[in-house]
Structure formats: structure tokens, C-alpha cells
Amino acid sequence: MTQQKTLTGRAWVELILLAVIWGGSFLSIRVALDEISPLTSVAHRTGWAMVALWLVVCAMRLPIPRDPRVWIGFLGMGLLNNVIPFGLMAWGQLHIETGLTSILNAATAIFGVLVAALFFADERITLRKGVGVALGFVGVATAIGLDNFRNFDLRSLAQIAIIAGTLSYALAGVWARSFLSGLSPQVAAAGMLTGSTLITVPVAWIVDGPISFDLQPATLIAIGYYAIVATAGAYLLYYRVLAMAGSGNLMLVTLLIAPVAITLGALVRDEALSANAFAGFAMLALGLVILDGRLWGHIRRRAVDPSRPRS
Secondary structure (H helix, E strand, O other): OOOOOOOOHHHHHHHHHHHHHHHHHHHHHHHHOOOOOHHHHHHHHHHHHHHHHHHHHHHHOOOOOOOHHHHHHHHHHHHHHHHHHHHHHHHHHOOOOHHHHHHHHOHHHHHHHHHHHHHOHHHOOOHHHHHHHHHHHHHHHHHHOHHHHHHOOOOOHHHHHHHHHHHHHHHHHHHHHHHOOOOOHHHHHHHHHHHHHHHHHHHHHHHHOOOOOOOOHHHHHHHHHHHHHHHHHHHHHHHHHHHHHOHHHHOOHHHHHHHHHHHHHHHHHOOOOOHHHHHHHHHHHHHHHHHHOHHHHHHHHHHHOOOOOOO
């Protein structure tokens, strides 16, 4: 029987750290979009992150892949995990509410579990995983406010763009495990961002004109955060968690991003948290405990053998 991928304690810690980093990217991207277009924003994000990661690869003296198939894998990963979702979601944020964007983004976890189950025998959908994902998604929706769903309309191109971006993220997790799993996280991330940049920079140049560096300080700081911290640094964590927990479990990070974004909004922008937010946090926590499975497994073991020592 194929061993199932699970979230270990270490994987959970790195998953939460990844959520905190990516949760902050919502604020920084929105700040940058006040001055630059979505395509230029994506070009900055992938380009500077690419430079930072190749510096890491060189400093660590890691071998650079020479197999053309690996570079094709980088190009595909860059398209699925950067170009498509970054572009669609940045554009979508200009036209729909931030709360609704966060809710739709959390659908990545659901798509991730479903897509992974279609491709990998060790990531099949179990009842526990299905219940956990569903409860976690409802928790995110509750934390942001269920009233936002009144604005959901599939006829809205912006909302469809966000949903398409989440599906692309889910497919990227499968692509990475299929084509890039044998590489070090540093090389895999640098190669992926190289593939992304080879697409985004020419497209942004053609559509928006030459990429400008004469920007407001707030925009430069925002770009620095989402390019260096929330992209270069975060993808090192991304590939580590992918190797430890599998692509379906990795997508659960999106369930944690929205609560982080809500908290940052309260701290930085003085946005008040409603009672629904705290109820949502509780439901999300319960969903993650169910997904983790260790507490449920401990309860079952205690039920079978009450004399078992407590760990």
C-alpha cells in the first residue's frame, strides 16, 4: 500500500510561517497597484525574486540543471504558479472587494486536494480530509463575513479571474511534484521564477511600455516585500513543505492566509474585527486539527487502550 503524505509538526510550523508571509503580500500588492499596473507588478515580483534566488544558488554553490526537460519544467511551473495566478489575482483585486478575494483565494486548498487526488495515489481524498477542508473553508468565509457572498457573481470577470488563479495554483503543486521534486528548493524556486520572468517582462513591456523604476517610496517598499520576502523567501519554504507534506496538503496554506490578512488589516489599517472574525478563526482552527489527524488519532488510541500512557 502506498504511504499517505501527512503534515508533520515541522511541516505545520513552516506552513504557518508561509501563511504569515503570504498574508502580508495582500497589503503590499494593493499598495503597489495604486501606482503600477498588474502586469508590471508581476514583472517586478518575478524579476527581483529571480535575481535574489540565483544569488542564493550561487552562494551555496549548488549545481545548475542542464537537462532541457528540467528547464521546460521550470517554464511550465512559472506559468502555472506565477504568471497566471499572479496576473489574474492582481487584476481581480482592482475590481472586487478584498474580503471576497481572500475567500475565493482560499478555494485553492479545495482545488489542491481534488487535483492532487486525481494525479497521485498517495494523496487520495479521505473523509477526514474532506471534512477538514470544508470546515476550514467555511471558517475563512465566516471570519471575513458571509455577507460578502452576496456580491459573488460568476458573471463578474474579476471573480472568475480569481477562481481561475486558484485552479492554476492547484495544478502548479501537481506539476512541481511531477517534474521538479528531485531538485533542491533553491534551484527549483530560482528556475521557476526564471521561467516566469521570461514571460512576464516581455508581456509587461509590450502592454504597459518600458518598466519604470521611478516610483514612490511606498511602492518600492511594497515591491521589495512581495518580491524578496513574499516570493523569493516564501518559495524556499513552499518547496520544503511540498516535499514533506505533498501538494494537496500544501494548498491548505490558503486557508491560513485570509486570517493573517484580516489581522494585518486591523493592525496596519485600523480595520475592526467583528465577532464573525473570531468565530471564523475558531472554525478554521478546528478544520486544521481535523486535517492534521493527530489529535483524532490520539483520541481513538485512547478509546481502544485507556491504559496507554499520555504523550
